[in-house]
Amino acid sequence: MYKPGLHLISEFKVVDPEVLKNSQAMKQVLDDLIQEHKLSKVGEVYHQFPDSGYTAMVCLTESHISIHTWPEFNQVTFDVFLSNFMNYNNEIVTNIHNSVLAFLNATDVRLTQLNR
Amino acid sequence: MYKPGLHLISEFKVVDPEVLKNSQAMKQVLDDLIQEHKLSKVGEVYHQFPDSGYTAMVCLTESHISIHTWPEFNQVTFDVFLSNFMNYNNEIVTNIHNSVLAFLNATDVRLTQLNR
Numbered sequence: 160m161y162k163p164g165l166h167l168i169s170e171f172k173v174v175d176p177e178v179l180k181n182s183q184a185m186k187q188v189l190d191d192l193i194q195e196h197k198l199s200k201v202g203e204v205y206h207q208f209p210d211s212g213y214t215a216m217v218c219l220t221e222s223h224i225s226i227h228t229w230p231e232f233n234q235v236t237f238d239v240f241l242s243n244f245m246n247y248n249n250e251i252v253t254n255i256h257n258s259v260l261a262f263l264n265a266t267d268v269r270l271t272q273l274n275r
Numbered sequence: 276m277y278k279p280g281l282h283l284i285s286e287f288k289v290v291d292p293e294v295l296k297n298s299q300a301m302k303q304v305l306d307d308l309i310q311e312h313k314l315s316k317v318g319e320v321y322h323q324f325p326d327s328g329y330t331a332m333v334c335l336t337e338s339h340i341s342i343h344t345w346p347e348f349n350q351v352t353f354d355v356f357l358s359n360f361m362n363y364n365n366e367i368v369t370n371i372h373n374s375v376l377a378f379l380n381a382t383d384v385r386l387t388q389l390n391r
Contacts, residue, residue, distance in 0.1 A: 161348035166284070170391050204318030204334035216332045216339055218320035222352070223332055223341050229360065232277035236338070236356070236391055244345065273387055275286050275352055 164222070165249040166240035166273040167256045172233045174264040179228035179235060182206070182213035188262050189217055189224060189255075196251045198241070221248060224255065235263065240275070280338070281365040282356035282389040283372045288349045290380040295344035295351060298322075298329035304378050305333055305340060305371075312367045314357070337364060340371065351379065356391070 173179060182205045193200055199220040207213045212228035221241040228235050239256050241248035260268065289295060298321045309316050315336040323329045328344035337357040344351050355372045357364035376384065 161345065161350045163286070163343070163345070163350065163352050168282070168284075168389065168391075170279070201322040201330065202320030202332075204320070204332070206317040206334060206336070208336075214317065214334055214336060214338065216318075216320070216334045216341070218322060218330055218332045218341075220322070220324075220330060222330065222343050225332070225334075225339050225341070225356075227279070227338050227358065229277065229279070229358075234277045234279065236279050236358075240341075240352070242343065242345075242352075271389060273284065275284075 163242040163244070163275050164240065165252045166238065166275050167252055168238040168271040168273065169256065169260070169268055170234065170236050171260060171265040171268040173235065174266060176230040176233040178263055179212050179230040179233070180210070182215055185213070185215060185226060185259075188259060192255050192258055193217070193219070196255070198251070221245070226259070235265070279358040279360065279391050280356065281368045282354065282391050283368055284354040284387040284389065285372065285376070285384055286350065286352050287376065287381040287384040289351065290382060292346040292349040294379055295328050295346040295349070296326070298331055301329070301331060301342060301375075304375060308371050308374055309333070309335070312371070314367070337361070342375070351381070
């Protein structure tokens with residue numbers, strides 16, 4: 160079977176749940192990472208719940224990034240999946256994952272690593 | 276830790292790889308399933324590669340669905356994740372997952388089940 164690539168899937172908490180209400184700050188972080196790593200965005204959705212969390216996805220030719228936040232529970236579900244079809248992207252998956260967790264000051268991280 | 280919900284993640288092959296080139300047929304299937312299960316779509320991306328596969332995501336208030344196809348390798352990566360924040364959705368996750376695999380005539384399924 161063809162092995163598309165690395166998929167990192169995490170749940171975590173943050174130091175200050177207020178950051179989980181700001182989808183536009185996350186869009187800036189992800190856009191910068193996508194540009195830095197020369198990935199190809201083909202669409203995105205950032206849906207902000209009023210005075211609450213957000214649900215967001217970035218669709219890439221290489222696959223996708225998704226993040227869903229629940230400030231009510233101080234909780235985030237996040238995942239990054241890039242295929243290695245055109246380039247070897249495993250290190251980029253790890254870099255994006257860790258950069259987002261660092262930006263949000265993540266704590267109590269539960270990480271699942273799938274080599275799909 | 277708050278446990279958002281069930282995330283099913285699969286890789287599989289299909290009987291006829293031609294179906295992996297038709298993003299619009301998949302959009303119809305997913306739209307029907309979203310309506311049937313009364314989920315709330317807040318955005319979507321269907322990106323068709325010319326005479327090849329597609330990469331697609333549906334963003335839901337409940338979380339997301341993604342599918343990436345590689346007819347070159349007769350391969351699909353697919354995932355469905357719904358939170359139980361407003362309703363208990365675990366059975367819906369399984370129903371959507373299995374309905375899409377049935378529509379595509381999936382074979383050689385590798386399934387990962389995460390209770391996030």
